[in-house]
Amino acid sequence: MDFSTRLRDHGLRVTRQRLAVLGVVDSHPHSSADAVAEKVRRDLPELSLQSVYNVLNDLTAFDLLRRFSPPHSPALYETRVGDNHHHAVCTRCGRVEDVDCAVGHAPCLTPSDSHGMTIQIADVLYQGICKDCAERSPGPAG
Amino acid sequence: MDFSTRLRDHGLRVTRQRLAVLGVVDSHPHSSADAVAEKVRRDLPELSLQSVYNVLNDLTAFDLLRRFSPPHSPALYETRVGDNHHHAVCTRCGRVEDVDCAVGHAPCLTPSDSHGMTIQIADVLYQGICKDCAERSPGPAG
């Protein structure tokens, strides 16, 4: 189902700004608001940064986008929603990779004890050193 | 082992500021920098917020503290390090609870495929509705 249809299905208006943001996030997963703005402006130079934030927030609320917040980084966005996949972040260069759920189907949604909380999302963030950074300087973490 | 010893073991100086911050974080796990500053100032009124950031950053780097960054929240700190435990955050009230690793001992450290990255930390962040918030208004997520 294309983005226009999905927007309409939620009662949201189909605007150039929303379609452009969705297109950029779709082709550049794990982009920050700034990065999205910069790329969208190649097609839509007059796009305001505020609109990028508006669009990202609205579409995240309606689950057309997914947001996650790695440490030392602005929030990142992707169109891959609903599959509870995880992320690995390189602590040296910030590189982000998708990681499928470790132990079969969404096991992370059933924690051993959650103090009576009803869990809806499990965001798993792996932190480590990516291959390139390890080759560049094989020392310990940093 | 007490905090002074652990500081010295890393070649770090033992200062009132560091001990006070460690004490507050220890008795108030999952505190933000602001919250730490406010509580430390009951004993050490002249403590600067910049020093709180300095101390939290330095001690996190030496693994005397652990930091994590829930969405829509400043970074939170705790003294419970090295056991790879996880966190559940209420999306309504922000409450944070510790959650032991779901599937035995640190399974989260071995993701199915990490694109060649050497994983060192797995931060699992469960998001949901806490018991109190659910009782207050039992509707769907918020």
Add this chain to the structure above:
DNA sequence: CCGCTTATTTTGAGTAAGTCAAGATAAGCA
């Protein structure tokens, strides 16, 4: 297609969280 309604975007200001750098202070050692 036209005009209306109101969601969306833009503009401009403002805030929260945290960093950077220079000088003052004090921890640890001789």
Add this chain to the structure above:
DNA sequence: TGCTTATCTTGACTTACTCAAAATAAGCGG
């Protein structure tokens, strides 16, 4: 006790993001 330099404080600054009001334009009824 005095020296060295890590640490702390002060003050300015940045980044990431929010808030509110005015301008624009999407979608609908005619």
